[in-house]
Amino acid sequence: MESGKIAIDGLDQIDFKQIYMNIRKGRYRYLGMGSGRIVFDLGNGYVVKVARSRRGIGQNRAEYKIASSDDSGLFAGIPAVSKRSGYLIMNKAEGIRDISYVWDYFHVKNNQELFQVPTIQEISQKYGLLLWDLGRAVNWGQINGKPVIIDYGFTKAVRRNYYLPPIFRK
Numbered sequence: 001m002e003s004g005k006i007a008i009d010g011l012d013q014i015d016f017k018q019i020y021m022n023i024r025k026g027r028y029r030y031l032g033m034g035s036g037r038i039v040f041d042l043g044n045g046y047v048v049k050v051a052r053s054r055r056g057i058g059q060n061r062a063e064y065k066i067a068s069s070d071d072s073g074l075f076a077g078i079p080a081v082s083k084r085s086g087y088l089i090m091n092k093a094e095g096i097r098d099i100s101y102v103w104d105y106f107h108v109k110n111n112q113e114l115f116q117v118p119t120i121q122e123i124s125q126k127y128g129l130l131l132w133d134l135g136r137a138v139n140w141g142q143i144n145g146k147p148v149i150i151d152y153g154f155t156k157a158v159r160r161n162y163y164l165p166p167i168f169r170k
Contacts, residue, residue: 014089016082019048034059034151036162041092046079049088055162059153060088066127066152074123076141076148093141093150102140102147111135128156 019042022028028040028048036056037049051057060081067078080089096102099111108114115121115131124131133139133154141150160169 014080016087019087023048023050037153042089045092046089047092049090051086051088055158057085058158058162060085061153062155062158063090063153064088066155070123070127072119072123073146074119074149075152076143076150090150091143093143093148095141095150096137096147099135099137099140101142102137105147127152130154130156130159 023040028042031039031041031047033039036053036059037051040048040050042048049060051060064078064081064085067075076093077091078088079091081087103109103114106114106117108117114135120134123129124134129152134149139149139151140147142148
């Protein structure tokens with residue numbers, strides 16, 4: 001278990017060992033689970049994405065790398081990640097149930113048109129995002145009424161390195 005406190009803007013100190021203990025004691029509301037991570041609401045405007053496997057660690061690393069270098073405003077922010085990337089702290093977004101919310105924001109009528117939006121094309125190419133993954137409502141949320149991508153760790157590199165059989169990883 002990783003321990004240590006990390007200071008970040010808007011939060012006092014993050015003690016990943018304490019987060020681990022609070023999860024074990026059921027003190028955080030469970031939000032969801034994917035193939036590599038479990039997400040909990042920290043109750044303070046942030047969520048924690050906990051890696052369940054090497055896949056989850058790869059996804060946490062990919063998201064942190066993207067968030068650290070992006071200026072598009074399309075991604076939910078990530079103020080901290082634990083030393084070995086087992087825990088990732090992300091700004092909490094309100095979930096959306098229907099991808100049409102994203103379509104309305106970008107003034108498009110369907111995913112095919114969404115994938116042609118220059119900003120979407122640019123972030124997909126720049127960060128190795130899978131376009132079809134951006135067409136799923138579950139990967140989007142909203143912060144202050146604006147859609148943001150909340151699940152962006154499943155990049156082409158993560159897919160290749162953690163999800164494909166070894167023969168296809170070249």
